[in-house]
Amino acid sequence: MYALKDFISQHDRFAALSEIELAEVGQGMALARMTVQEKHLNGLDIVHGGAVFTLADLAFAAASNSRGRAAVGINASINYIRPAKKGSVLTARAREIFSHRTLCGYTVEVKDDQDRLVATFQGTAYKKDIPLVTDNKQTNPE
Amino acid sequence: MYALKDFISQHDRFAALSEIELAEVGQGMALARMTVQEKHLNGLDIVHGGAVFTLADLAFAAASNSRGRAAVGINASINYIRPAKKGSVLTARAREIFSHRTLCGYTVEVKDDQDRLVATFQGTAYKKDIPLVTDNKQTNPE
Amino acid sequence: MYALKDFISQHDRFAALSEIELAEVGQGMALARMTVQEKHLNGLDIVHGGAVFTLADLAFAAASNSRGRAAVGINASINYIRPAKKGSVLTARAREIFSHRTLCGYTVEVKDDQDRLVATFQGTAYKKDIPLVTDNKQTNPE
């Protein structure tokens, strides 16, 4: 899954802006990581819900695209369990729940560096009829 | 609601990173705006689900804090309806569904500049026992 | 939409068990009704979450099948806003949010007879490649 991992790492600009690292991609799974920095905080000095969502969403996107066909998220939900502060290293692990012909579903657990659950996320994706093109030789958007 | 609008605009660092503008805050409502830029795109060259979520989430956060008590999101869900591309101006409008003693719920519609629905979002927040402090004279986190 | 309304009214056995009436079906919309009875209560003497969900789900199912193709729900979420007691007449109104080639989304508001919001529901359905057959002359399941 190097091609997919590299493709997303190089092309996903919002993940890059958020300094989210795609650490691992396998068949139906993915792992993403983010160290909570000043830039990720909201007005209450805790990690922004949108940053936690984006972290989980990247793991979901990678996992749902790991089956060889381009997939796009159609809906997702998130439960916030514990606030995370500056300095925490958050890890999002996506696990496949089902993979049908056109739909697939994933659950993502976001944990902090003490292995405590920060959020749970569920996402459903739709598989397009086109294969996922990860040949990025000519299409570097940077 | 100037105090709340200013407070969030000055203190929410992930919204600032994402260049999301809080345009309006009223009793139980809020409006946020984002122009889709290169930085908001995912690997498929459309706006990242996390960016759309963050836009909706900011409107939700402002609206849920508009009743005078600090409120934190406990869960949220999003449905993606139409992809948005670079250059689109997205607007998220949060509307209060209910506001009980400790819980409150909001629905957010995200539309593009042609008034087409891009996403719908629902969020539930928990009101803390503390008033929302928006006096930011001494507490500029920047 | 008489055919669809009649088909569901005659064939949906769980709706019949729950004494939920499909009152109206139009293009992309539907209205269902349930009078809260002893049978709908949970152990706390309020209407069961499953009964409110089933009421909303029937409106969602009818609305999502109103476009001429058989559609099945793929996911749904519900927010409970106000408990309802025995004797309340609950109305669920489904409204179409989008209807794409293979997916469609609906929001349902459940209100009591004083027009107060009891629950909000969102559902996404998948359109199958087969037309909806509502000719029930030979297929009475009873």
Place this chain on the structure above:
Amino acid sequence: MYALKDFISQHDRFAALSEIELAEVGQGMALARMTVQEKHLNGLDIVHGGAVFTLADLAFAAASNSRGRAAVGINASINYIRPAKKGSVLTARAREIFSHRTLCGYTVEVKDDQDRLVATFQGTAYKKDIPLVTDNKQTNPE
């Protein structure tokens, strides 16, 4: 947890109507079971989404009330993975994700008798300030 199991089994009338059996209740967990019968079907001759939801919801309700305080569901979501037909024995197992001072969250897996996933469910409940009274000697609602 016999008291809670017995209380729900005797007082939850919508679960009784739906012939859902509460098989087990422990600290933060519960197991419910339903054999799909004619009465649980929808117009497409598969188990009604509302019946599957009610099955999962009962496990969620029992688990969220297992900590000694009365808890009410505030929101829930369900993903339908595989349709179930007449004769299938469905089992819903609720597992605690978190239990805070006033909120608690559960995930429920619904499986058929071949151990295949039929649906996944997430629910959040609000703990009331009153203890759960399960002394049902004098309060048989039947």
